[in-house]
Amino acid sequence: MIGSLLILVKLKTDMPQTKSIFPIPDFTLSPRIDQVGVEERASRFTKRSIKKESKLKGLKLVLNMIDLTTLEGKDTDGKVKQLCYKAMHPHDALAGLPTVAAICVYPTMVKVAKKALEGSGIKVASVATAFPSGQAPKEIKIRDTKYAVANGADEVDMVISRGKFHAGEYNFVFDEIAAIKEACGEARLKVILETGELGTFDKVRRASDIAMYAGADFIKTSTGKIQPAATMPVTLVMLEAIRDFYYKTGRMVGMKPAGGISKSKLALHYLVMVKEVLGEEWLNNHWFRFGASSLANDVLMQMMKEKTGVYQAANYFSVD
Amino acid sequence: MEKQELKKSSLSISENGIEKKTSSKRLEVLKTYKIYIGGQFPRTESGRYYVAKNAEGKQLANVCLSSRKDFRDAVVAARGAFGGWSNRAAFNRGQILYRMAEMLEGRKGQFIEELMHQDSSKAKAEKEVNLAIDRLIYYAGWCDKFQQVFSAVNPVASSHFNFSVPEPTGVVSVIVPQNDSLLGLVSVIAPVIAGGNTCVVLASESKPLCAVTFAEVINSSDMPGAVVNILTGKVAEHAPWFVDHMDVNATIYCEKDSTVQKMMREKSALNVKRVFFYDSINWNTDEGQSPYFIMDTQEIKTTWHPIENIAGSGAGY
Numbered sequence: 100m101i102g103s104l105l106i107l108v109k110l111k112t113d114m115p116q117t118k119s120i121f122p123i124p125d126f127t128l129s130p131r132i133d134q135v136g137v138e139e140r141a142s143r144f145t146k147r148s149i150k151k152e153s154k155l156k157g158l159k160l161v162l163n164m165i166d167l168t169t170l171e172g173k174d175t176d177g178k179v180k181q182l183c184y185k186a187m188h189p190h191d192a193l194a195g196l197p198t199v200a201a202i203c204v205y206p207t208m209v210k211v212a213k214k215a216l217e218g219s220g221i222k223v224a225s226v227a228t229a230f231p232s233g234q235a236p237k238e239i240k241i242r243d244t245k246y247a248v249a250n251g252a253d254e255v256d257m258v259i260s261r262g263k264f265h266a267g268e269y270n271f272v273f274d275e276i277a278a279i280k281e282a283c284g285e286a287r288l289k290v291i292l293e294t295g296e297l298g299t300f301d302k303v304r305r306a307s308d309i310a311m312y313a314g315a316d317f318i319k320t321s322t323g324k325i326q327p328a329a330t331m332p333v334t335l336v337m338l339e340a341i342r343d344f345y346y347k348t349g350r351m352v353g354m355k356p357a358g359g360i361s362k363s364k365l366a367l368h369y370l371v372m373v374k375e376v377l378g379e380e381w382l383n384n385h386w387f388r389f390g391a392s393s394l395a396n397d398v399l400m401q402m403m404k405e406k407t408g409v410y411q412a413a414n415y416f417s418v419d
Numbered sequence: 420m421e422k423q424e425l426k427k428s429s430l431s432i433s434e435n436g437i438e439k440k441t442s443s444k445r446l447e448v449l450k451t452y453k454i455y456i457g458g459q460f461p462r463t464e465s466g467r468y469y470v471a472k473n474a475e476g477k478q479l480a481n482v483c484l485s486s487r488k489d490f491r492d493a494v495v496a497a498r499g500a501f502g503g504w505s506n507r508a509a510f511n512r513g514q515i516l517y518r519m520a521e522m523l524e525g526r527k528g529q530f531i532e533e534l535m536h537q538d539s540s541k542a543k544a545e546k547e548v549n550l551a552i553d554r555l556i557y558y559a560g561w562c563d564k565f566q567q568v569f570s571a572v573n574p575v576a577s578s579h580f581n582f583s584v585p586e587p588t589g590v591v592s593v594i595v596p597q598n599d600s601l602l603g604l605v606s607v608i609a610p611v612i613a614g615g616n617t618c619v620v621l622a623s624e625s626k627p628l629c630a631v632t633f634a635e636v637i638n639s640s641d642m643p644g645a646v647v648n649i650l651t652g653k654v655a656e657h658a659p660w661f662v663d664h665m666d667v668n669a670t671i672y673c674e675k676d677s678t679v680q681k682m683m684r685e686k687s688a689l690n691v692k693r694v695f696f697y698d699s700i701n702w703n704t705d706e707g708q709s710p711y712f713i714m715d716t717q718e719i720k721t722t723w724h725p726i727e728n729i730a731g732s733g734a735g736y
Contacts, residue, residue, distance in 0.1 A: 409689065410491055412666030413498075 121348045126269045129308045130343075132300035132336055141331040144372040154367070155405050161366040162189060162398050163197040164384045165391055166224055166355065167419070169204060170231075170323065179208045183215035185419045190399045193406065199395060200384035201254060205230070206247040213251035224254035224289070228279060231293075231322035233258035237275060244282040255279070256289040258322060259306060261296045269309055276313035289317035289355055289388075294333045295325040303333055307340035317353035323390065328358025331372065338376040351380065357390025363401040366394060392419060452480045452627065454489060454651055455634035457496035458644015463652075464488050471627055474538045482627045485652035490619065490660050493648035497590045497617040498666055500645035505587045505615035513562030516613060518640040520555035523548070526636060530601060530629060537600060537626040550703065551605040557708050558609040565614070565710045573721070580724040585717035587615035588693065589668035592661040594654055596673040599702045600626035604633060606702045607671055610712035612646055616669075619648045621661065627651040655679075662686045662694065669693040669716050673700075 201222035225247035229235035465486035534544035596603030622630030
């Protein structure tokens with residue numbers, strides 16, 4: 100069985116790390132999660148008081164961690180170009196702003212985004228593998244991934260096969276992630292668990308373990324198409340999985356909560372959680388991202404409020 | 420000995436366990452006067468309160484001393500409700516204002532009692548409540564009529580059909596009259612919401628009881644949550660926030676304090692919001708009701724609609 104296999108995992112992160120061999124555990128034995136405990140612990144992170152300068156620094160960090168996202172059927176080249184401009188110039192009235200981390204689009208839009216972002220240092224992330232349902236044959240998913248990478252995607256956001264996962268076919272899920280990782284080449288792989296469809300924290304933990312052992316560079320909560328999307332408790336479960344994985348293998352894995360984070364205050368709570376669970380090494384956009392579209396404007400509004408002293412209105416910020 | 424006394428004062432229970440009568444020593448259940456934000460009745464997030472007293476110094480109630488954050492939350496709620504409320508059929512807005520009047524009529528007794536607690540005589544209190552109900556009916560009627568009265572088809576020298584119509588300005592912050600605690604409140608906010616705006620209201624500081632009870636009337640009259648948000652607290656504290664918030668489109672202030680008025684004029688320049696001072700209006704007379712109050716918080720939109728003009732045959736609309 101898979102649990103007794105030893106495989107060589109190639110590490111393709113920017114951080115200097117050595118090749119390592121580690122045993123693949125039996126995923127049916129992933130730790131069980133205490134739901135009440137996790138919810139209680141997650142709520143504690145919202146009690147920290149972050150004001151004035153530290154808040155401003157936190158907001159800048161949040162802005163710099165955003166994967167500005169548009170994943171709609173009605174996306175056009177023009178919409179993507181506009182979003183790319185917003186990524187490079189979040190709000191020119193405020194001097195000294197960082198850019199966002201990446202633009203997240205469908206594979207067909209990667210070329211447009213890549214060209215629009217040329218020279219800005221902003222990454223292009225592409226969803227792939229029959230996003231958001233993941234209901235497609237493996238070959239098609241691999242071709243989808245290769246298409247995105249060939250067009251210039253720096254990062255690939257894949258979805259796991261939730262149906263197979265629920266049926267207990269963990270080997271299938273594992274192999275699929277490993278195959279996509281191979282198809283990614285140099286691109287970093289984010290694995291979307293779609294926690295809203297997994298149902299329990301136990302399953303979230305198990306899916307996190309499978310994804311990380313199969314080679315994920317990031318684990319991501321949701322597609323944003325299913326409710327509930329990212330919540331603090333579910334993110335905490337995944338952060339703890341990352342921590343345990345790091346202790347066991349010495350390999351860092353990134354985290355991306357996505358969907359439902361639209362307010363600055365909540366984003367700051369997430370930063371607190373990352374710092375207290377994983378530590379400062381993860382507090383940068385190489386290891387932590389927010390998948391969001393409306394969060395950027397709220398962050399900008401809060402920054403303008405700190406600068407001017409008056410509450411802001413959405414009318415004065417670009418529509419994205 | 421003590422035991423016997425206790426028995427006397429406790430409730431008398433019949434054999435089948437059903438209460439026969441309540442004790443004469445029953446404690447009255449007093450209402451907590453809370454604020455009204457987004458269709459809910461929260462306490463202020465600040466946890467602060469003040470004691471409202473009448474002229475004799477008798478304590479009326481502990482009232483929420485709202486904070487800047489409460490105001491911010493209320494504006495966010497009001498902005499969220501604006502689209503839905505302004506897009507409703509004008510006739511439907513009229514129906515809802517009428518429903519508010521119905522609800523107020525049904526709770527007349529409670530309002531008269533509260534006004535009397537706040538130093539009004541019975542006759543004056545009755546008159547004030549009646550006038551408040553009539554005023555709601557008055558503006559309920561105007562909801563789908565003021566547009567026709569104030570719209571215009573404009574003569575232009577080109578092939579365009581040119582017309583102007585009033586549209587609601589958005590979120591309006593209101594500091595209501597301090598003395599006519601019910602009638603003033605109703606007279607100022609009715610035209611604002613009749614025109615399709617949403618509002619955040621600061622109740623009379625010294626006489627806040629009716630405002631909170633009026634929130635209950637609004638809450639039970641088919642009015643969507645967050646169209647009217649009512650805070651209680653200090654005017655001096657709230658006045659600057661009411662006028663410098665960038666997401667507020669107009670401010671109404673009903674007192675004569677010239678320092679506050681000057682401050683409001685200055686701060687309103689930030690996002691060129693409209694500021695109105697209803698500082699010398701007698702709300703007890705017909706002077707206190709007019710469709711022009713509705714027009715204060717309306718913007719005029721003018722449309723140039725191209726029309727055919729074939730071979731000099733003249734406009735075809």
